[in-house]
Amino acid sequence: MERQDRQLDVLRAIVQDYVRSREPVGSRNLVERYNLGVSPATIRNDMATLEEEGYIAQPHTSAGRIPTDKGYRAFVDRINVVKPLSTAERRAIAELLDSAVDLDDVLERTVRLLSQLTQQVAVVQYPSLRRSALRHVELVPAGARRLMIVIITDTGRVEQRSIDHDVQVDDTLLAELRARLNAAGVGRRMPELVRAFGEIVAAFPPEDRALVTEITEVVTDTLSEEVEERIVMAGTANLARADVDFTRTISPVLEALEQQVVLLRLLTEMGEESPLAVRIGAETHNEGLSETAVVAGAYGTFGDGSGFGQVGVVGPTRMDYPSTMAAVRAVARYLSKILAS
Template sequence: MVRTRRMSVLRAVVEDYIRNQEPVGSTALAKRHNLGVSSATIRNDMAVLEEEGYLIQPHTSAGRIPTEKGYRFFVDRLSSVVPLSKPQRQGIQAFLEGSVNLQDTLQRAARLLARITGQIAVVASPSLSKSTLRHVELVAISTNMLLAVVITDTGRVAQHMLQAPQMPTQHDIAAFSQIVNRIGTGRSLRDCARLIRSIHHTDLATWTQDLSNRLASALDTMADEEHASELFMSGTSTLAHSDRIHELGPLFDALEEQFVIMRLMDDLNEHQNDQGIGVAIGSETKTPGLLHAAVVSSGYGQATTSQGLTDFEAPTQQSSSSAGDDSSDDSSDENKEQGSAVQHMALDLSNANTTSPVAYIGAIGPTHMDYASTMAAVWTVARYLTAFLGEEHQ
């Protein structure tokens, strides 16, 4: 019982510090939260929490602030997150629908996520190694040169020049392309390369063996090009005006190393919660420049049903407010109305043929960020981005 109350005190401290960025005192907690005990008891609980490493007192006689361990406890107890408001969801849909291609879509996703969270938003483009083949087109551009245009399931387009010692006829090129697309569509580029090398050439001209090997090698090369994943970023100017810029300076240096950010977001895939959201706080990022920062990430690009943006049941927040707060009854009607709006505006992933994500979207900000709303924004934009790409490129 005492432990439960103490953890409620911790949650209250984290909530207040996130809201005000000022050290939190016991008297203030007693006034703002229905903890059911006196300020003296709260003060004793805070002292114990400090001894256990959840809180720290920056100055003598000042209130306390959460440590990295305190934030981690708070985030781990956010078993679900608050859905975004109806206007926010409508804005996401309308903003993405205005894009003209994949690159524009990802740039727009970064801008709107930064706008919603107030943090730095990063969106990685789908890497070719995690994409599957949608279509291959071979185009003769000279007497001995072909251009292979490879389109993936995520909308990525890659091109590769293929030398042809003996230029085939247009009919032969079309016949070979048809075979490649029949055996390779829906497979990874590396699997597609392996199958192309195994094509039987008895019914085609002898040049196909050489072209098969060249095309297979090109696909292998594309699959190896992890650096081809661009990182779209937005929101740095907003965070640069923070009153704690002295703490966030190293963060901007870390952002220059885009490979480090992409690796971190990829690693978070191994430590996601049940909803597919990963959070790394301070030293957990294993990046010196992010010791005073937190990263919230979620994957996008899973296979979805052909319905695209339809109905789904979005996650609802299990309140992280202090024990003894009986506000749930008063807000039940509001929650039902909000849940209905969420169902109307979102997408159905319940029957989706999901696979591992092809890329990641995330938000980076100070450790005192609003984790609940940031997690909700990252989750929602990732789901809309998944559905949008599936709708556009199916």
Template structure:
């Protein structure tokens, strides 16, 4: 019973500190929370929590503030999700539904998330390596050149001119038929999977020229996937963070420097987005858990979006196909005293919208 009450005291300290960013004392806790015990008992519980590493007393005779261990305990047991109000949901739909392209909706999502949380929002675009084929078109543009146009399930259109080592004698109809065959065989595969299917697929290739063309196309698609292992980052909210007076100047400078290391952020948040499916759709790393020097006093909340959907049976899926993993991420970065409940809800909501946006794009 004492241990349970102690953890209720810890939760109360963290909730009050998130609201005020001021050290919390026992008297304030007994007045603001129905703990059912005296101020002296709460003071003893806080001392015990400090000994156990959940709280720290920044100054003698001052109240206490949470440590990273305290925040981790709090977040892991944060069962109370703050639901978005109907007005907030309608606001999200209205703000994002005006998007005219995937790039536009990602930029809008970053701005919206930054506005909701008051923190830095980061949204990644889907990389070609994680996108799936919706359609491929082959067009002859010269005697030794075929233009390959790839349309992915995320709505991206990528084209590449394939230089042939011979004079192309395939007719437009022959290329159209080959395109149709590839679309039938490879729709729903990643580009690496399409590349492999071009080499091993059950095509009725009756001439050497078509066989060589497929080999060339396979090489091009494989290179396209390898060259873009990660997507672009859309970021918003840095100016809002600099105007917050609750973040010490030194910590703020380190955080802003870390935000410039986009490769590091991409690696961290991609890994966390994949783990988020094991934690109710959102993952939280705090301070040293980020393994990033500039984020030692920050927390990163991440969710994946656009989960890959297999369009083929289990028997047809190859090692190049994606399972139920996100194709990109959305996240929020802020001080460790962030409002975790609100931030987690907002990140999850925006990720859900983006997943639905991509799903609707696939059906068009």
């Protein structure tokens, strides 16, 4: 066990040194830079074992060693504690996101901020409308025979619909309907919302039920829409600076990032694994992303414990995993706080 622990220490040192220097790591580097408490000969033997077991590889003859995907995975799996961001970094997150004006602005600011913090590509999954619960319904007269219905969800989305009606709607009816809709519907998702609104319709006199039914159907239909899910992305220029980390060109990575369905599927899968998940190389199950790592964290929480969506980072496998994981977790938590307020 002691030998295995020592070899993991050697692997950890190789990963950290390679991430910092971008240069293959030799035994001399480890002896000079890390206090591993063993002789150079022992380190060389440990490196030979790590290479034999597939954790490190020699990119060129007479060169040092670099971590493999398996080596990065072993390193990530042994990150026991994700260190919090600095006070200055947390303050920067708060100041930027607190001043956002709506959901679109929040998500745009989120990916820009995360890209700056990690110097990687940042992505955020737009919250699903179909999985959202109702936060508020507002009914706004838009003319003598026109009514605007504003629907606000618990994920922060705002949808507007309008209807034309045959009769003049007095303010008393509108106020009562608005109050009943919000009292019965807030916090509910489909199909609970349909049942709650059905009871509302029955509470109004027959002459008002047609209009009440139409309004409730607009709300429920809106929350049932198959709105195409999408992601917001920032920082693709960071890949150009990381070009040396790819054995091929960055073109396959860029092409994969352009396929939103690929990223959406990957983020959804990662959200089912863990609140903070990491996929490395072939674990992404996409050829274009085979030389990348993806770190993703869930933001927001529905009643069943699932998240609104995922926020994450895409970069080369040679990334600073502890710092990236800390940034993703911090941003996801603050995004959750913003959307809950």
